[in-house]
Amino acid sequence: MNRHEPLIHIAKRDSIAWWQAWLVRLGAVVLALLTSALFIYALTRLNPVKVYGAMWEGAFGTPRRAWITARDTSILLCIGVGLAPAFMMRFWNVGAEGQVLMGGCATAAVLIYCGRSLSTPALLGLGLAASLMAGALWGIVPAVFKAKWNTNETLFTLMMNYIAIQLTCFFVTKWENPKGSNTVGIINQKTQAGWFPDLAGQQYLLNVIIVLTVTVCMFLYLKYTKQGYEISVVGQSENTARYAGISVRRVIVRTMAISGAVCGLSGFIAVAGASHTVSTSTAGGRGFTAIIVAWMSKFNTFVMILIALLLVFLEKGAIQIASQFHLNDYASNVVEGIILFFLLGSEFFIQYSVRFRSRRSEKEAEA
Amino acid sequence: MKKLASLLLALSLVLSLGVCALADEGGIAPEDLKIGMVCIGDNNSGYDIAHITGLETAMEAVGVPMENVTYKYNIGEDETAADACYDLAESGCQIIFTDSYGHQSYTQQVASEYPDIQFCAMTGDQAALAGLDNLSNAFNHTFESRYVSGVVAGMKLAELIDNYELLDENYDDEGNVKIGYVGAFNFAEVVSGYTAFYLGIRSVVENVHMDVRYTNSWYDPIGEGEAANALMADGCVIIGQHADSTGAPSAVQAAYENGQTVYCVGYNIDMQSVAPDTALTSAGNDWSKFYTFALQCMIDGEDIPHDWSAGYSEGANFIFDLNEAVVPEGTAEKVEEVEAAIADGSLQVFDCSTFTVEGEHPTSFLAIDLDGDFVGDEGEAIRDGVFYESDPELRSAPYFSLRIDGITELG
Numbered sequence: 109m110n111r112h113e114p115l116i117h118i119a120k121r122d123s124i125a126w127w128q129a130w131l132v133r134l135g136a137v138v139l140a141l142l143t144s145a146l147f148i149y150a151l152t153r154l155n156p157v158k159v160y161g162a163m164w165e166g167a168f169g170t171p172r173r174a175w176i177t178a179r180d181t182s183i184l185l186c187i188g189v190g191l192a193p194a195f196m197m198r199f200w201n202v203g204a205e206g207q208v209l210m211g212g213c214a215t216a217a218v219l220i221y222c223g224r225s226l227s228t229p230a231l232l233g234l235g236l237a238a239s240l241m242a243g244a245l246w247g248i249v250p251a252v253f254k255a256k257w258n259t260n261e262t263l264f265t266l267m268m269n270y271i272a273i274q275l276t277c278f279f280v281t282k283w284e285n286p287k288g289s290n291t292v293g294i295i296n297q298k299t300q301a302g303w304f305p306d307l308a309g310q311q312y313l314l315n316v317i318i319v320l321t322v323t324v325c326m327f328l329y330l331k332y333t334k335q336g337y338e339i340s341v342v343g344q345s346e347n348t349a350r351y352a353g354i355s356v357r358r359v360i361v362r363t364m365a366i367s368g369a370v371c372g373l374s375g376f377i378a379v380a381g382a383s384h385t386v387s388t389s390t391a392g393g394r395g396f397t398a399i400i401v402a403w404m405s406k407f408n409t410f411v412m413i414l415i416a417l418l419l420v421f422l423e424k425g426a427i428q429i430a431s432q433f434h435l436n437d438y439a440s441n442v443v444e445g446i447i448l449f450f451l452l453g454s455e456f457f458i459q460y461s462v463r464f465r466s467r468r469s470e471k472e473a474e475a
Numbered sequence: 476m477k478k479l480a481s482l483l484l485a486l487s488l489v490l491s492l493g494v495c496a497l498a499d500e501g502g503i504a505p506e507d508l509k510i511g512m513v514c515i516g517d518n519n520s521g522y523d524i525a526h527i528t529g530l531e532t533a534m535e536a537v538g539v540p541m542e543n544v545t546y547k548y549n550i551g552e553d554e555t556a557a558d559a560c561y562d563l564a565e566s567g568c569q570i571i572f573t574d575s576y577g578h579q580s581y582t583q584q585v586a587s588e589y590p591d592i593q594f595c596a597m598t599g600d601q602a603a604l605a606g607l608d609n610l611s612n613a614f615n616h617t618f619e620s621r622y623v624s625g626v627v628a629g630m631k632l633a634e635l636i637d638n639y640e641l642l643d644e645n646y647d648d649e650g651n652v653k654i655g656y657v658g659a660f661n662f663a664e665v666v667s668g669y670t671a672f673y674l675g676i677r678s679v680v681e682n683v684h685m686d687v688r689y690t691n692s693w694y695d696p697i698g699e700g701e702a703a704n705a706l707m708a709d710g711c712v713i714i715g716q717h718a719d720s721t722g723a724p725s726a727v728q729a730a731y732e733n734g735q736t737v738y739c740v741g742y743n744i745d746m747q748s749v750a751p752d753t754a755l756t757s758a759g760n761d762w763s764k765f766y767t768f769a770l771q772c773m774i775d776g777e778d779i780p781h782d783w784s785a786g787y788s789e790g791a792n793f794i795f796d797l798n799e800a801v802v803p804e805g806t807a808e809k810v811e812e813v814e815a816a817i818a819d820g821s822l823q824v825f826d827c828s829t830f831t832v833e834g835e836h837p838t839s840f841l842a843i844d845l846d847g848d849f850v851g852d853e854g855e856a857i858r859d860g861v862f863y864e865s866d867p868e869l870r871s872a873p874y875f876s877l878r879i880d881g882i883t884e885l886g
Contacts, residue, residue, distance in 0.1 A: 176558050293580045383554035430548045436517045
């Protein structure tokens, strides 16, 4: 029998202590930063430490920048939180982009059509309800098809995005202001009707509070409620779920309604709480970025905060280094790519242990 | 005691007047002038390059050091435009430019919160209506360079006619030579441009008819190429454009290489690199004139008017190099003559006696649309038989939206 042992031996870990896992991730970040530093220096001859310093400045350098980072993090986080229940059910909802847009359009419609007749609290209440329903509808449609005819949800939700994008373009043309500008402009710019109010003098504090509340609630919902348990059972095995007497169809539709509604809520926050306009950039690809947020955090909504913050930090840093060092977008995209590559790659080392053939075992083999 | 009190009162009055006067005349030394510039793209986009070079030429002209400008690149037409403006305002910029039309409402929002900082929403149209002293719009007289580029096309057309190079399919039923135009949107900016181009051609060749096709996008290489192909299939001999890509000139060059007689006129970029045998010239804008004016106002402590607009008379417009191998002899001289006439005002592009709307020479046009219904509500633009486009007294952004006889919009 050939007892030759391979040079590298990879084995699935039974378990890993939480601190070890975080140590691996921290190591990945450090390695990523070192690699990016090499890249930055090799291409631009700039001092990488200064570039990182500039990125930090861009994200947190002034109170306003910090609040903008918080605002964008909370929207990305909210979408990620919306995706969590669907993903936990192993339902690949890649339709967040469309669900956000529909929520945004519904909010904009309320602000535009009722802006003169209703008070701001009423507008916000109505906008919230409308965006939840619009997002939920965009989630329920593919869920019903999946539950009834077992259609492929990845393709279906993806297609729903394109419908939502086209609908948004249609509404932009319908609501454009001034006419001919191809943009909706700032809705209710003079009256600020239906805008999120300032809390404690901070424009975006309400956004953050809402999203943190949703984050905590979703964590509790998924972890401690019966419905949350049903979601994870359906995700593990539909047959087991059926055997346990869970109505799989009902769980799929219900969960997607929740997932879509939370994504729709992000659209509400983006329109009423941040941009006060609507366009396809209301979602602006964040529906897809949020998939990374949800996946990398393994559906733990608290970890999502960190991931969302990291991604927004990189984005804000990118704008700053473009303006400070005249490095264009592509340079910072590479840095972002390197960091994500290392972070995703580190999961491998958490799942698997890698052992090199030791000298002793080599000697044993020879003997 | 009374005397002392009145003396004090008088003194305080004089002092406060003096302080006021100081504040009013508060010009900023060039080396202290901090500038912010919000760009919709970066140095990969021709549109942004035109603005960035314009600003940097101006800074050099008035002596502002290059490190005094902060650029914000790739800023979309959404709340990030406001973020960028706020950030520049907080970092101490005294004048902030935004280069895209869609930035305007965000620029306005920030301008209302920082009354001491000057904001310029380039190509915008709301400054006069916004009621803010620190918000301006600027737009060059693009229609003037369009007219001149039309004259170049007209010269070429006249040569083709004289040499019997046109076919029956190049004429319509009424004996007019067919020309085509690829436009982005059916906005006044585009209407004003194609009308000027058409009038430029017609100043040389009288019997021309122009068809306009819209792409509904500022930048769509494929769509612009398709629109050009459709126009050429219909027999158009000259293709003009108001869209930002090289789609139309490339299509024209391909058709030419297949044996069709067709030439094109570009916009904003020299098209000779993609259409060496067919591009006659391109209409251009020189933004440095406005930027120089704005920076000089800041240095002198003077107000920048709500609307700034200028053309050949200020050197703010030009056409790109003529394609010497293609344009007929005498074109350069003719161009020089027309440019000089536009600059000194003896030639008006929109002289109402040269065109008709539904058979009549227009006598009245209200430029300013207050309620957003595409119909003007105030601001008479026609005076003494001349339609004054981009009149700074009215608005710098184009408002010529008359559909004149001889041009058909095909949608």
